[in-house]
Amino acid sequence: MHREPPPFFHRGPSPLARLTFFALLAIATMIADHRFGALETVRQSLSVLVHPLQQVAAAPGSALSRLADYFASQDRLLRENAELRAKLLEYAAEAQQAKLLRAEQDHLLAMTPGRSRFAAEGVLAEIVSTGRNPFVRKLVLDKGLAQGIKAGMPVIDDEGVVGQVTAVGTFTSEATLLTEKDQSVPVMLTRNGLRAIAVGSGKDGSIDVPFMPVSADIQNGDLFVTSGIDGTYPAGLVVARVTAVEKNAAYVFAKITARPAAGVDNHRFVRILTAMRPAATPLPPAEERRPARERPAGKARRAP
């Protein structure tokens, strides 16, 4: 059998020179990806290579869960069915009222220029996995470009807003949760119509509402819904319930913490709202406008 002679004499550049080259290349890649988002095509073409491997790796797990679903006890299914029926009845009344309100609103809108801030069209998506990046809270959903999903679309479940689509592949998309750092939603207090911006805290199950003056009328248990003034989230979706209000006269702003209403860990299905409006929204009257120091909200910011 023919054998190559062992490479006793090292050829090519030294390991340190190679490391310098690859380290610079890696840093350039990171800057291009982070700063300019220039590598989406590279990422997509690489993901075409990587996707089949991931499918193979995920196969045993999903087969097991499917098997478990199949053998789910009838008892549990019956119970779940009864619960869902009860919920349906509960919602039916609200839905009928909503229909009435909607008709009334349509009538009013027909008389005034301007467009609806409510959106109803959406796509049901299944949560494929809860994201593989340990540093960022994300959901991977089973709908993508092929189903008309675009980055920036809001994602909700039956309780409230879950987050926002931040990256789209051909058949999958990634939603970043509300609780993620730098993820912001314009909100409104249902009790008194106070407007604010809720920002993810980076911790599970809590979001912050910064830059509210100490004198602001916010109490424990108040409900925040989307205000719809950003053009991304339609108005009236439940966002969070206030859990703690800390008012310290030494600071200009109160420290307000809220708990998101949506239960991300509980469900397998979410709804992606596809009816996005262009961002051109008539500005609210001057006294309602946000303070200038708050940053523009609702834009899909790519987290690292």
Place this chain on the structure above:
Amino acid sequence: MRPADLTPVARDVMRVPAGPGLILASLVAAYLFNALPWAGWALLARPDLVLLVLVFWAIHQPASVGQGLAFAFGLAMDVGDSMLLGQHALAYAIAVYGAQVLRVRVLSFPILEQTLHVLGLLAGASAVVVLLNVLLGASLPGPAAAASPLLAAIAWGPLTWLLNLPGLRRMRREAGA
């Protein structure tokens, strides 16, 4: 001359080189392991077998596996985990550089001491990833992240045995023939 008479490094040089098929298959298998549906703290504690296999080949077959392949698999990991492109590539290139520099030293030790060296390389690589993410504004991961290099280093002994098996078998067969 019996293999036992040689120094460990010479024994490694004299070994029948592993084919590209075995190298690629081991890397793909390691990638499949990394791509299993880990979640939550298990994802943080996931032993990075891709890096371990890369380090193994960088030490045992430096002519075939170097920083270029490490960079490529690092990019694949970043795409699979949907992280910022290039961070695993950087960490892998650094770890494989360490393996290239330390390879003669590592090979002269028995498995247990080799494991400690490998633990150092793996811990350095995961420190690079954590540091980059913290620089980019993520909060520090929990203590589960420290388990990842530990678990991977424990796998060094079994991996050495497993990946040397085909070569050993071939050597015995040729010696017998």
